[in-house]
Every structure is written in C-alpha cells, then in structure tokens.
Amino acid sequence: MADATRRIGLSLGADICWPLCYEQILKRLDLAIDWQGDRVRVEVDRVTIEPFDLRQPCTYDVVLDRLTHWYSTSREWIKKAVIMDGLYVLNNPWSVQSMEKHSTYCAMMHLGMPIPSTWMVPPKSYEPLPDLKPTLTSYAKLFDLGQVGSALGYPIFMKPYDGGGWKGVSRIPDEGTLRERYEESGKLVMHLQSAVEPFDRFVRCIAFGPQTRLMRYEPGAPLHDRYTVDAQESFVAPDEAALLRDTTLTINAFFGWDFNSCEALRKDGVWHPIDFANPCPDSQVTSLHYHFPWLVKAKIRWSVFCAVTKRPFRKNLDWSPFYEIAREPGVPYRERLRAYARIAEERFDTARFEEFCARHLGNLDEIAHEFFGTPAAREAVQKKVLALYPAHEVETFTELFWRRIQAWRDSAEARS
Numbered sequence: 001m002a003d004a005t006r007r008i009g010l011s012l013g014a015d016i017c018w019p020l021c022y023e024q025i026l027k028r029l030d031l032a033i034d035w036q037g038d039r040v041r042v043e044v045d046r047v048t049i050e051p052f053d054l055r056q057p058c059t060y061d062v063v064l065d066r067l068t069h070w071y072s073t074s075r076e077w078i079k080k081a082v083i084m085d086g087l088y089v090l091n092n093p094w095s096v097q098s099m100e101k102h103s104t105y106c107a108m109m110h111l112g113m114p115i116p117s118t119w120m121v122p123p124k125s126y127e128p129l130p131d132l133k134p135t136l137t138s139y140a141k142l143f144d145l146g147q148v149g150s151a152l153g154y155p156i157f158m159k160p161y162d163g164g165g166w167k168g169v170s171r172i173p174d175e176g177t178l179r180e181r182y183e184e185s186g187k188l189v190m191h192l193q194s195a196v197e198p199f200d201r202f203v204r205c206i207a208f209g210p211q212t213r214l215m216r217y218e219p220g221a222p223l224h225d226r227y228t229v230d231a232q233e234s235f236v237a238p239d240e241a242a243l244l245r246d247t248t249l250t251i252n253a254f255f256g257w258d259f260n261s262c263e264a265l266r267k268d269g270v271w272h273p274i275d276f277a278n279p280c281p282d283s284q285v286t287s288l289h290y291h292f293p294w295l296v297k298a299k300i301r302w303s304v305f306c307a308v309t310k311r312p313f314r315k316n317l318d319w320s321p322f323y324e325i326a327r328e329p330g331v332p333y334r335e336r337l338r339a340y341a342r343i344a345e346e347r348f349d350t351a352r353f354e355e356f357c358a359r360h361l362g363n364l365d366e367i368a369h370e371f372f373g374t375p376a377a378r379e380a381v382q383k384k385v386l387a388l389y390p391a392h393e394v395e396t397f398t399e400l401f402w403r404r405i406q407a408w409r410d411s412a413e414a415r416s
C-alpha cells in the first residue's frame with residue numbers, strides 16, 4: 001500500500017478558537033485512511049498571504065476559507081487555484097462574491113419558499129460619478145416612500161440588500177420612522193421587508209456539507225446568549241426539523257455553499273426564511289459556546305472527506321434541475337422542497353459521506369470529547385475571549401463558555 005498525503009489549508013482572518021481546536025483534534029486523530037489502495041494521511045496548515053505567480057502550483061487539496069467575502073488577494077489566489085490546480089474550496093468564491101441577500105431572496109422566492117414580501121428602493125445618495133446626473137435625470141422616477149411602506153404594511157425591516165452582521169438593519173413601526181431611517185441610509189441600497197411578527201420561534205440552521213444543526217435563537221439577548229442551549233426536540237417537531245434541513249440544504253446546494261446558515265422565523269405555523277446568505281457564518285466559541293464542538297467536528301468530517309476522496313469542486317452553479325421542479329404544476333410546496341433537497345443531498349453526497357465517516361472517522365467523537373476537556377481546549381477558548389472582551393471580563397466569560405462546552409461533554413449527544 002502506497003503512502004499518500006492530502007493537505008488542507010486554513011485561510012483565516014480573525015478566527016482564533018476553531019482553528020486551534022481543528023488542528024489539535026486532527027493531530028490527535030493521526031489519520032491513516034485506507035483509500036483506494038493508498039494509506040492517506042492528512043496535513044493541515046495555515047494559508048499565508050504573499051505575492052504569487054499565477055502559474056505557480058497550489059499544494060493544497062482543500063482550503064477552508066474565511067476571507068473571500070472581504071479580502072480580495074486571498075480570494076483571487078483561491079480562484080486561481082480552483083481554475084488551474086483543481087483546488088476544492090469552501091465556499092465557492094464566485095458565488096460568495098456575487099450572491100448577496102437579494103439574489104438569495106429572489107431565487108428562493110422563485111422556488112416557492114415563504115420569504116416575506118420584500119422591495120428594493122434606490123439609495124438616498126450616491127458617489128458623484130460623471131454619469132450619475134444624466135442617468136438619474138433621465139430615468140430615476142420620483143417615488144413616494146410612504147406608498148412602498150403601505151404596500152408592505154408595518155412593521156417593516158429596512159436592511160441593506162447585501163447586508164450581514166446586522167449592519168444598517170432597523171425595525172420600522174410607521175411611515176414617519178421609515179422616512180427618517182431612509183434619510184439616514186446614505187449610499188446603502190436598501191430592502192424594505194415585511195416583518196415576520198409576532199413570531200413564536202426563531203431558529204438558525206447551520207450546515208456544513210450535508211451536516212445540519214438547528215439552534216433556537218434569541219435575537220434580543222446579549223451576544224453570548226443568542227444561541228440558546230435548548231435541545232432541538234424542545235423547540236421543533238420532527239417534521240419541522242426536516243423542513244428546516246431541506247430548506248437549508250436546498251439553499252446551499254443552489255448557491256454552491258458548503259458552509260452557510262439559514263435564519264428562519266415561525267409565524268402561524270409557517271417557517272419564513274429571512275436571512276440565508278451567510279457563507280462565512282459565525283464560527284466563534286464566544287457565540288456558539290455549547291454548539292461549538294459540533295461545528296469543529298463538522299468542519300473536520302467534511303474537509304477530511306473532501307480531501308481524502310479528492311471530491312471534485314463544482315466550478316459552475318447548475319440551477320436547471322431546481323427550476324424544472326419549480327415549473328411542475330400543482331405540486332404542493334412541501335413535496336417540491338423535498339425534491340429540491342434530494343438534489344442537494346445528491347450534490348453533497350450525503351450517503352457516501354456518512355459511509356466514509358462511519359468507516360474512517362469512527363473515533364472522532366471520542367477524541368473530540370476528550371480534547372474538549374483538556375487545558376489546550378480551554379486555552380483556545382480563552383484566546384478568543386481575550387481578543388473580544390475587556391480585561392476585567394476575560395475570566396468570567398472564559399469560564400462561562402468553558403462551562404457550556406463541559407455541559408455539551410456531559411450531554412447525551414456527546415456521550416453517545
């Protein structure tokens with residue numbers, strides 16, 4: 001049996017905690033996977049930022065990328081490596097660059113998802129480009145913002161069409177506030193969206209390849225308490241959990257995102273997805289705490305699977321099969337969604353992935369369980385807390401997140 005090595009690169013920015021845990025668990029795993037006649041080892045290191053020759057080879061098989069949405073040098077290096085060297089990257093950089101919240105709303109509305117009614121309005125002000133005046137003079141129609149507000153009905157959420165991280169988001173109860181907020185919105189191009197209110201559940205579904213996890217979310221709580229530690233069975237019925245998984249995997253397969261999260265609100269028994277263009281989702285222990293070990297394990301499973309099996313990277317998005325299902329007349333939405341999700345499960349290779357994990361990563365749960373009880377794990381948590389919290393709160397919050405990770409270690413999920 002020949003020896004082979006696969007290399008995984010971590011393309012990182014401000015991430016501190018998960019890479020430390022990822023690297024240390026992978027080291028403890030010390031993988032030597034029998035794969036198609038080879039004994040395959042897996043190495044991981046961090047991608048550096050430096051000048052590169054467009055023709056230089058890429059030594060990575062898989063890159064886990066956290067920079068593409070804002071750091072163009074790394075993004076363009078990744079594109080080069082996908083095009084020229086067959087790199088597998090999470091997530092598809094072209095898709096991250098071009099698919100904002102707006103495109104995702106449009107696409108999922110087209111597939112029939114109950115996205116709240118949403119309008120786009122031209123911005124309040126502009127960069128003074130030479131063509132601006134003739135363009136606006138000729139074509140910009142005077143509009144009455146109040147009419148858009150009335151068409152939607154209050155309350156409304158105003159938020160950037162390409163937003164993220166709650167930047168520029170406001171809840172608008174009436175027309176006066178709408179006018180005020182619009183005056184303040186500057187050059188941002190905004191959506192106005194009907195509020196899903198009152199909602200009785202707010203869930204985030206995070207997905208890594210075919211792996212999904214539902215978390216109940218408290219948007220009004222302080223950052224460290226927004227993801228609740230509630231068990232899934234306590235906030236969604238099994239059929240709702242299946243619907244949220246199908247919704248998230250459909251979105252992710254449609255946009256070529258291996259790693260994404262979907263926010264959905266339940267009102268009158270209907271789940272409305274409201275934010276699902278998050279292809280660099282929060283991965284920090286300071287927000288995920290109890291759920292953090294799940295995410296680290298999910299990252300390891302999927303990236304090792306992609307690297308070892310040399311999973312081909314889907315360079316182009318193929319929307320036709322989804323559109324074909326959307327076109328079929330008279331199919332109830334739930335059945336349609338199931339059919340979309342079947343495409344997703346196929347694209348994410350769910351069955352093969354599960355078999356791979358069972359056969360080759362059988363000891364990951366045990367090793368991760370052990371690791372998350374070690375001083376090295378606590379140190380990873382503390383390093384992230386140090387980076388985010390004022391000095392006098394570091395010990396308190398390190399202890400809080402650590403306790404939640406220990407609660408996870410004691411849970412049935414971690415022990416099984």
Ligand SMILES: Nc1ncnc2c1ncn2[C@@H]1O[C@H](COP(=O)(O)OP(=O)(O)O)[C@@H](O)[C@H]1O
Pocket residue numbers: 116157159163164165166167169193194195196197219263265274275
């Ligand atoms: N249509 C809506 N109905 C109810 N709440 C909403 C709606 N849109 C946004 N929100 C609230 O505002 C928050 C931020 O909006 P979101 O669309 O998630 O933007 P971002 O991409 O910045 O996270 C959401 O987490 C939710 O609490």
Ligand SMILES: [Mg+2]
Pocket residue numbers: 165166263275
């Ligand atoms: Mg959001």
